[in-house]
Amino acid sequence: MDRPLLTVRSALILLLGVLVGVAAGLLTALADGGGAARSVIVGAAAFAAAVAFFNALIAQDRP
Incomplete structure (x- = not known):
């Protein structure tokens, strides 16, 4: 139960995705x-693209 829910890498990728x-x-x-609906759709699409981009960009943790 002492393990964190997210790794630092995962938290950083999600944070950057949310900011984008x-x-x-x-x-x-x-x-x-x-255009509120259009803004939400654009924001969601940018979030998904940013998460995929930063996931490929940031190196994975090496144990």
């Missing part, structure tokens, strides 16, 4: 002027 998704959603909302 929120930024993309906010920029879409500001540029679009009221």
Whole structure:
């Protein structure tokens, strides 16, 4: 029970994905002027792409 739920690598990848998704959603909302659904979809797509990108970019832990 002393093991963490997420590794540092996983937490970093998810954090970066969330930051990219929120930024993309906010920029879409500001540029679009009221398209909330479009902003959420763009943010979710950016999150998924960022997680895949950072997962490939950040080296895995070596035991």
